Amino acid sequence: MESGYNLPLLLILAAAAAAAWYALDDFWAPRLSPKEPPLLPHPIPYIGHILGLLRHGTRYYEMTSAKCKLPIYTLNMLSGKVYIVTSPDLVNAVNRNSKKIAFNPFVAMLGKRITGHDEGTSQIVQHNLNGEHGPGYVIDVHDRIVASLAPGKDLQQTTKAMLSQLSAYFEALTPNAEINLFEWTRYTVTMCSTRALYGTENPFNKNTKFVDAFWDFDHALNLLIADVLPELFAPKGYRARMELGTAFQEYFENYIPAKSAAMIQGRYSENSRYGITLPNQGRLEVGTLIGVLANTIPSIFYTLVHIYSDPGLVSDIRDELETSGFVGTPEDISQHSGLLAMPETCPLLYSTWQEVLRVHALGAGARYILEDIMLDDTFLLRKGMVVQMPMAVMHSDVAAWGEHVEEFRPRRFLKQNSTIKGGFKPNFTAYRPFGGGASMCPGRHFVTLETMALAACMLSRFDLIPVDGQWNVPRQKQESLATNVFPPEKDIRVKIATRKGVGASK
Numbered sequence: 001m002e003s004g005y006n007l008p009l010l011l012i013l014a015a016a017a018a019a020a021w022y023a024l025d026d027f028w029a030p031r032l033s034p035k036e037p038p039l040l041p042h043p044i045p046y047i048g049h050i051l052g053l054l055r056h057g058t059r060y061y062e063m064t065s066a067k068c069k070l071p072i073y074t075l076n077m078l079s080g081k082v083y084i085v086t087s088p089d090l091v092n093a094v095n096r097n098s099k100k101i102a103f104n105p106f107v108a109m110l111g112k113r114i115t116g117h118d119e120g121t122s123q124i125v126q127h128n129l130n131g132e133h134g135p136g137y138v139i140d141v142h143d144r145i146v147a148s149l150a151p152g153k154d155l156q157q158t159t160k161a162m163l164s165q166l167s168a169y170f171e172a173l174t175p176n177a178e179i180n181l182f183e184w185t186r187y188t189v190t191m192c193s194t195r196a197l198y199g200t201e202n203p204f205n206k207n208t209k210f211v212d213a214f215w216d217f218d219h220a221l222n223l224l225i226a227d228v229l230p231e232l233f234a235p236k237g238y239r240a241r242m243e244l245g246t247a248f249q250e251y252f253e254n255y256i257p258a259k260s261a262a263m264i265q266g267r268y269s270e271n272s273r274y275g276i277t278l279p280n281q282g283r284l285e286v287g288t289l290i291g292v293l294a295n296t297i298p299s300i301f302y303t304l305v306h307i308y309s310d311p312g313l314v315s316d317i318r319d320e321l322e323t324s325g326f327v328g329t330p331e332d333i334s335q336h337s338g339l340l341a342m343p344e345t346c347p348l349l350y351s352t353w354q355e356v357l358r359v360h361a362l363g364a365g366a367r368y369i370l371e372d373i374m375l376d377d378t379f380l381l382r383k384g385m386v387v388q389m390p391m392a393v394m395h396s397d398v399a400a401w402g403e404h405v406e407e408f409r410p411r412r413f414l415k416q417n418s419t420i421k422g423g424f425k426p427n428f429t430a431y432r433p434f435g436g437g438a439s440m441c442p443g444r445h446f447v448t449l450e451t452m453a454l455a456a457c458m459l460s461r462f463d464l465i466p467v468d469g470q471w472n473v474p475r476q477k478q479e480s481l482a483t484n485v486f487p488p489e490k491d492i493r494v495k496i497a498t499r500k501g502v503g504a505s506k
């Protein structure tokens with residue numbers, strides 16, 4: 001029997017719909033003033049772009065942005081306009097205007113849909129959201145998180161706690177055993193990060209079923225954000241969110257601050273000071289876990305894959321780790337007096353990590369415009385509209401990264417590379433894995449250290465051999481609006497082998 005779809009007809013209908021949408025733009029969206037960024041000048045990609053936007057479709061951004069070569073353009077949606085910024089210079093201008101083009105409204109708008117907290121909590125979150133009348137809940141919590149994860153004593157302690165937890169998982173890796181690398185990373189890092197932050201009384205440690213529950217919740221995020229009968233359209237994610245929220249409520253009912261990391265102590269103290277009830281503290285925590293885990297785990301996975309798939313890189317990074325003393329068990333590495341300086345003392349591993357994020361961080365930073373503003377004295381952006389800054393476009397900009405932009409080049413970020421003849425200086429304005437400006441990811445130092453240290457432990461002791469016989473870097477599958485580093489489409493099965501040579505006995 002023939003397939004039920006008539007592909008050519010579907011394509012014609014889609015093209016007609018795109019053209020009609022484009023033609024009717026002025027009809028249902030507010031007219032553009034001559035000073036506003038131009039409309040995306042391609043009717044056909046328009047539908048794809050909108051679908052892409054809804055699905056965080058980075059490929060659509062890349063395709064259309066490369067084609068129209070506009071530094072900024074307007075997309076008319078039924079609900080208003082979205083200004084897509086693709087030029088690094090204009091992104092800087094957005095960052096400079098963080099009071100008028102703000103991140104916090106998204107915390108408020110999406111936060112309630114993501115965590116399902118109640119109306120009372122929502123009012124606390126909304127109050128003084130942008131610092132109009134002094135500090136407010138979101139600003140105070142943000143400041144506490146930033147302070148607790150900035151390079152210093154608290155960050156060192158949290159990283160050490162994470163590494164101590166890793167030891168048992170490394171001990172369990174026996175020679176010749178086979179593991180699914182992404183599954184292993186997901187489970188290990190979820191367990192170790194949550195123990196490091198929340199202590200051993202946390203829900204994941206009490207019942208490992210919550211590991212799957214968290215990822216069920218994460219997979220359902222787009223439907224939860226859409227908020228149309230989520231219990232019907234995303235039952236698994238909805239149930240997982242509820243169970244996790246209740247489990248974290250119980251955690252906070254018996255909370256002993258000294259057993260948790262500074263970040264959680266800060267959050268709990270601000271939540272309590274602002275009168276957020278324990279059931280709602282439990283729900284908010286489920287949202288915090290997205291920050292802690294969702295981008296971290298795919299990033300660590302891709303770091304291991306890129307390193308182990310390049311024998312020359314494995315050897316050079318091992319030399320670097322030997323020289324700087326970052327070898328041995330997770331416990332050994334956690335005791336290294338220069339732990340916080342690892343990015344400086346292990347420049348090749350750090351450069352590899354930066355390149356992993358350049359290639360694999362494909363999300364789009366979003367901002368809300370609080371009042372009309374002339375961006376860079378050139379483009380009028382209207383109050384109430386949204387700005388999006390797609391990482392995928394900036395991270396693949398030839399002008400910023402050079403002609404080999406499509407290649408994974410682990411040495412791209414090494415300082416000496418930009419000083420040698422023919423070297424290309426990385427353009428950090430076009431580097432956005434952690435966002436930028438006032439809302440730049442406060443977890444960036446922690447995730448950098450945990451990734452580098454985990455990779456160092458693995459390289460110290462083990463070779464990873466793909467069971468298929470060769471390494472293939474898997475494509476990423478698009479995830480939720482809240483994720484920037486999407487997980488792999490498929491896992492890689494690897495065999496664990498004890499490393500030959502220096503450090504193998506550790």
Ligand code: HEM
Pocket residue numbers: 103107142145291292293295296299361365366432433434435436437438439440441442443444446447484485
């Ligand atoms: C590779 C891993 C990570 C990536 C790629 C990442 C990326 C981001 C991005 C793009 C933002 C939005 C910033 C903006 O638009 O300006 C953000 C915000 C945030 N991230 Fe991360 N992040 C990662 C890991 C972490 C970790 C490990 C934590 C916590 C331990 C964390 C905590 C947060 C928090 C709390 C915010 C909200 C900041 C605010 O309220 O202003 N992130 N992250």
